[in-house]
Amino acid sequence: MTSSEPSEAGFRAEVRLVDGGEVAIGRYALPAAAQLGPLVDQWLSPEEASVLGRLRSPVAARAWLGGRVAIKQALVWCGRVDVADAHRVSIRSRTSGGKRDRPTAWLDATPLEASLSLTHDEQMAIAAIGAGSATVGVDTVRIADATASVEAAWFTPAEKRLCSGRRTRRAIVWAVKEAAYKAIQRGEPFRPLRLEASLEAHGHWRCACDTGERMPVDVWRPGPGRVAALARARPADAAAPRPRETLLAAGDR
């Protein structure tokens, strides 16, 4: 991990189409360390401020804070939360047993109905919000972190052939697998060899799981030196995606 500040601080949002469903994406590049304090007051609930206070590593704390701000700004942008209520919203990503889990949003004691996903490091956080019964998964990987040893240990033979030593390709494959896991997991740990990324015609990425699930994955570059992937898993019995107006109701765009 590097400790350099991001070049462009601030929040950007967009809508991406994956598998016919719209997903709101918020990208948040953290400001300089000296400006982090006001973010806590504006965006964190008391519960979250207490969690942040217990994080020992400044790098982990910065990443964690960036994730909460990104996901809440995205909820505001979608019209799901009023900006004035951001400090009443808690983003929880632990099971009652303390295991890491997909994030959920709560307004005081009331859960917000939305599929959420989050990825962050100490410089940038990306939040995804899906509509309907589909679940979303988002992941970002720094290209420098996509080493040959990651490929050797965690890629299937077909993925190794797809990468053939190219680091950016490796980063994409890793991001695709993690995004797909976040979208489809049902409490099981991340087992990278059970997921296989593939590149289809026209440059479209897909991910298949050994359970038989298969999903399209959107891949892009959210900033210099990194790649991001967004997976959307639609259960067989999923309702049709909600129309754009429902997902993107009036809000602070």
Ligand SMILES: CC(C)(COP(=O)(O)OP(=O)(O)OC[C@H]1O[C@@H](n2cnc3c(N)ncnc32)[C@H](O)[C@@H]1OP(=O)(O)O)[C@@H](O)C(=O)NCCC(=O)NCCS
């Ligand atoms: C979830 C996982 C797949 C990816 O996490 P990660 O890459 O460490 O971290 P990211 O920043 O991308 O994502 C973290 C967020 O994902 C969410 N998350 C955590 N567990 C999750 C799960 N089981 N399902 C869905 N989302 C989950 C949380 O919101 C978490 O942020 P938070 O703790 O601040 O709430 C993780 O289980 C994992 O095992 N990763 C392997 C990491 C690795 O080996 N990297 C090699 C470097 S190339």
